[in-house]
Amino acid sequence: MPYTDDYERDIYGIIAFWVQNNYDHGRFFDREISHHEMELARANQHMIQRLGTIFEKTKSKTVDPGALINEAQHATNEFHGLLVYTLDKSLRCETIISTPQSLLDHMIREAEETVSVFKLIQTGGRVSPADAIIHENYFWLRQMADHLSYITHYLDTSNYELHDQVRNMTKKFENLFLQANALRTMIRPPRKEVLPALDGFSQMVIKETKALEAFKLELDELIKQCAAVTTSPPDLLEHIAREAHHLWRNLEDRVVL
Ligand SMILES: [Fe+2]
Numbered sequence: 001m002p003y004t005d006d007y008e009r010d011i012y013g014i015i016a017f018w019v020q021n022n023y024d025h026g027r028f029f030d031r032e033i034s035h036h037e038m039e040l041a042r043a044n045q046h047m048i049q050r051l052g053t054i055f056e057k058t059k060s061k062t063v064d065p066g067a068l069i070n071e072a073q074h075a076t077n078e079f080h081g082l083l084v085y086t087l088d089k090s091l092r093c094e095t096i097i098s099t100p101q102s103l104l105d106h107m108i109r110e111a112e113e114t115v116s117v118f119k120l121i122q123t124g125g126r127v128s129p130a131d132a133i134i135h136e137n138y139f140w141l142r143q144m145a146d147h148l149s150y151i152t153h154y155l156d157t158s159n160y161e162l163h164d165q166v167r168n169m170t171k172k173f174e175n176l177f178l179q180a181n182a183l184r185t186m187i188r189p190p191r192k193e194v195l196p197a198l199d200g201f202s203q204m205v206i207k208e209t210k211a212l213e214a215f216k217l218e219l220d221e222l223i224k225q226c227a228a229v230t231t232s233p234p235d236l237l238e239h240i241a242r243e244a245h246h247l248w249r250n251l252e253d254r255v256v257l
C-alpha cells in the first residue's frame, strides 16, 4: 500500500490529497474525450498541466501553504467550471465523450468539496466532532457507492463472479448512505455531542470502508498487471482506495479535512 504508509496529515498532505484528486480526474477524463472534441481535450489538458504543477509544488513543501491553497483554489474552480459545462453539454447530447454523466457529477462534487475544505482551512473555521461525522458520512458514502458502480462500468461483462461481488458491495454502501442521510436529519444541529447511535454507525462505516479500501487495492494490483479484463484507467483503483482511506481516517479523527 504505497500511499497508506506515507499518507501525511499535515497541511501539505491535506492540500496534496485534494489537488491530486482533481489532477487524477483530469487525467482519467483525458482518456475518454473523443478526437472530435479537440477544444475540450485542449482545455482539459491545460487543467491537467496546471493541477500537476501545483501537485508537484505541494509535494516539495517549499511554497507557503497559504499561497498554495490560493493557487489550488483558483485551478479547482476553473476545472469545476469545465466539468459543469461538459456535463450540461453531455445532458443535451452535444458532446462526444465516453464518461457517464453521473461520473462527471461525481467529479464535480469532489471539486466542490475541495473548494469548501480549502475555504475552511483559509478561514480557520471549526467543525464539531458530531458535525464532522455527519458530514463525512453523508458526503463520502455516496462517493463510495458510486466508486463501486464505476468499477462495474469499466469491468468487462465476462467477470461474472466479480460483478456479483461488486453488486453486493454496492448495495451495502447504498444502504450505509441512506442511513447517513437519515441520521443527518434525525440528529439536528446544533450537534454538541456525538450520540451513541452516531458513534455506533461511524464505527460500522470505518470497518466497512477499511474492507472496501483493501478490496480496491487488491483489484488495483490485478489491473496494473493487466490480469483483470477491464477498460479502467490503470491507477483508478488506487485513486478510489485513497478516497476510502481518507474517509475512515477522517471518521477516526472526527474531522472534515
Ligand atoms: Fe476522486
Ligand SMILES: [Fe+2]
Pocket (backbone or CB within 6 Å): 106, 110, 143, 147, 240, 243
Ligand atoms: Fe471519488
